Amino acid sequence: MVLKGIGASKGISMAPVLLLREEEIDISENIVEDIASELNRFHSALEKSKEQLEKIKVLAQQKMGKDKAEIFQAHLLVLSDPKLVNSVENGIKSEKKNAEVILDRTIKSFVQIFESMDNEYMKERAADIKDVGGRLLKNLLGIEMVNISQLDEEVIIVAHDLAPSDTAQMDKEKVLGFVTDIGGRTSHTAIMARSLEIPAVVGLGTVTETISNSDYVIINGETGEVLVNPTEDVKNQYKEEQRKYLEYRAKLMELKDKNTATKDGKHVELGANIGTPNDLKGVLNNGAEGIGLYRTEFLYMDRTSLPTEEEQFEAYKTVLEGMEGKPVVIRTLDIGGDKEIPYLNLPKEMNPFLGYRALRICLDKTDIFKTQLRALLRASVYGNLKIMYPMVSGITEVRQANAIMDEVRKDLEAEGIVYSKDFEVGIMIEIPTAALTSDILAKEVDFFSIGTNDLIQYSTAVDRMNQNIAHLYTPYHPGVLRMIKMVIENGHKEGIWTGMCGEAAGELPLIPLLLGLGLDEFSMSATSILPARELISTLTKEKAQEIVEKAMSLATAEEVEEYLRSVIA
Ligand SMILES: C=C(OP(=O)(O)O)C(=O)O
Numbered sequence: 001m002v003l004k005g006i007g008a009s010k011g012i013s014m015a016p017v018l019l020l021r022e023e024e025i026d027i028s029e030n031i032v033e034d035i036a037s038e039l040n041r042f043h044s045a046l047e048k049s050k051e052q053l054e055k056i057k058v059l060a061q062q063k064m065g066k067d068k069a070e071i072f073q074a075h076l077l078v079l080s081d082p083k084l085v086n087s088v089e090n091g092i093k094s095e096k097k098n099a100e101v102i103l104d105r106t107i108k109s110f111v112q113i114f115e116s117m118d119n120e121y122m123k124e125r126a127a128d129i130k131d132v133g134g135r136l137l138k139n140l141l142g143i144e145m146v147n148i149s150q151l152d153e154e155v156i157i158v159a160h161d162l163a164p165s166d167t168a169q170m171d172k173e174k175v176l177g178f179v180t181d182i183g184g185r186t187s188h189t190a191i192m193a194r195s196l197e198i199p200a201v202v203g204l205g206t207v208t209e210t211i212s213n214s215d216y217v218i219i220n221g222e223t224g225e226v227l228v229n230p231t232e233d234v235k236n237q238y239k240e241e242q243r244k245y246l247e248y249r250a251k252l253m254e255l256k257d258k259n260t261a262t263k264d265g266k267h268v269e270l271g272a273n274i275g276t277p278n279d280l281k282g283v284l285n286n287g288a289e290g291i292g293l294y295r296t297e298f299l300y301m302d303r304t305s306l307p308t309e310e311e312q313f314e315a316y317k318t319v320l321e322g323m324e325g326k327p328v329v330i331r332t333l334d335i336g337g338d339k340e341i342p343y344l345n346l347p348k349e350m351n352p353f354l355g356y357r358a359l360r361i362c363l364d365k366t367d368i369f370k371t372q373l374r375a376l377l378r379a380s381v382y383g384n385l386k387i388m389y390p391m392v393s394g395i396t397e398v399r400q401a402n403a404i405m406d407e408v409r410k411d412l413e414a415e416g417i418v419y420s421k422d423f424e425v426g427i428m429i430e431i432p433t434a435a436l437t438s439d440i441l442a443k444e445v446d447f448f449s450i451g452t453n454d455l456i457q458y459s460t461a462v463d464r465m466n467q468n469i470a471h472l473y474t475p476y477h478p479g480v481l482r483m484i485k486m487v488i489e490n491g492h493k494e495g496i497w498t499g500m501c502g503e504a505a506g507e508l509p510l511i512p513l514l515l516g517l518g519l520d521e522f523s524m525s526a527t528s529i530l531p532a533r534e535l536i537s538t539l540t541k542e543k544a545q546e547i548v549e550k551a552m553s554l555a556t557a558e559e560v561e562e563y564l565r566s567v568i569a
């Protein structure tokens, strides 16, 4: 059987399946005579759960940084909550029933109380209690839990979706790939897979129901194919494909320290997109010439309170120092859409992608914005910082954000804190009105970075997360290409550089066109950098111009894609 999803992270992997699905736990009620030993059973399960969570927390700290590990601290706090512990102990004593029955009931009632609160933060705590309660219950019943940080054998994980806390623990030596029911190429699970350099296929619909733990799968993270229980012949064929792919990657490594230029010497910059300072290793291994997008929102996610100025300062400093003077574009908080921060208690919205998000929140909750800007400015002396505002719809927001930045500068000066005075301030072009007014915007910013992930969804009215309409979500749409062309031209008219940090920048067939349109900087997943450098080295300015002319004359996305694919074939 061959299933088809969306290729989210390149590479071929094959291994037995590890299905992560919540199983129903069967709990039967017993009367207990020996209350003391029942209380002991409960306490041993409590201790075992604490030990497991401490281990997971340490691993998460090592792999994804301190901020990512906060969620496990929150889980540990639930286990030490006297209300929960007393309530179970009292239940066992007064009703003389087995611990699991009392625990199950207690957890359910706690969850219900939190879920019924009209407050997103409290609702999120309900999920924590459910999660920890489930762990406790399984330990009580002696049910072995899958711990994806300590696996004995190589596996491919099959799950509905993976939370950052799942990927935080993942042991890359053993998890050879993952496959999910939901998501698209630009969903955050997919982006995470690429930064971990693990092959992944997402958006398969109901793969968790089709595939079971006894299955063996091959996944192709480029084509989105998932082959279930292939024959030995097919396995061998894919092993050969895998070998070729690894050989190709090894060959590309020769380009790691080379300059990026066309055959006739036009230089462009190839940067990497990162989510945390832990991504730096992959970035440097893949020969990036800078960071074109640091998505700072991951610093704010999977935790229970806002990151402090100091925590942020440390993260930004680490990245700036790590890049040793190469340009680093750090984007201010871009929360909303598929990136949520429960503790901000933001009201549920009908259209979160069109709602109270990103810069809109920062211009409203200015204390959050100022803390981030202070941390950024303080870090500016450690490297070549460029600050970027997301989700700009027009010049007014830029002026408002700059006014807040000016206040922060003045505060720092008054406090005698040094910062670099000449960092650039630019914006993402990801809302159609920003593209259409890029002539105006270019006069007041230092650079543009085109965010195609959102620009496509906002201009074509196609949700980037929805796999049912994924065929309509395409960077090859002539309308999208016209906007890109307009932005680059308007940027150049005012003498500012224009880059792209949406996933389209790393899409090989588009690169010759973008080059011909004059894009100055391409920022992409680290693993796309070397293939892009290789492709660019085969092109000339003249050839790229020719490609622009032909591609821009075509009427449909399909024609454009077919033509651009044929160019690089
Ligand atoms: C790079 C972008 O930002 P994000 O994917 O974080 O929304 C984009 O929209 O293209």
Ligand SMILES: [Mg+2]
Pocket (backbone or CB within 6 Å): 390, 430, 451, 453, 454
């Ligand atoms: Mg965006």
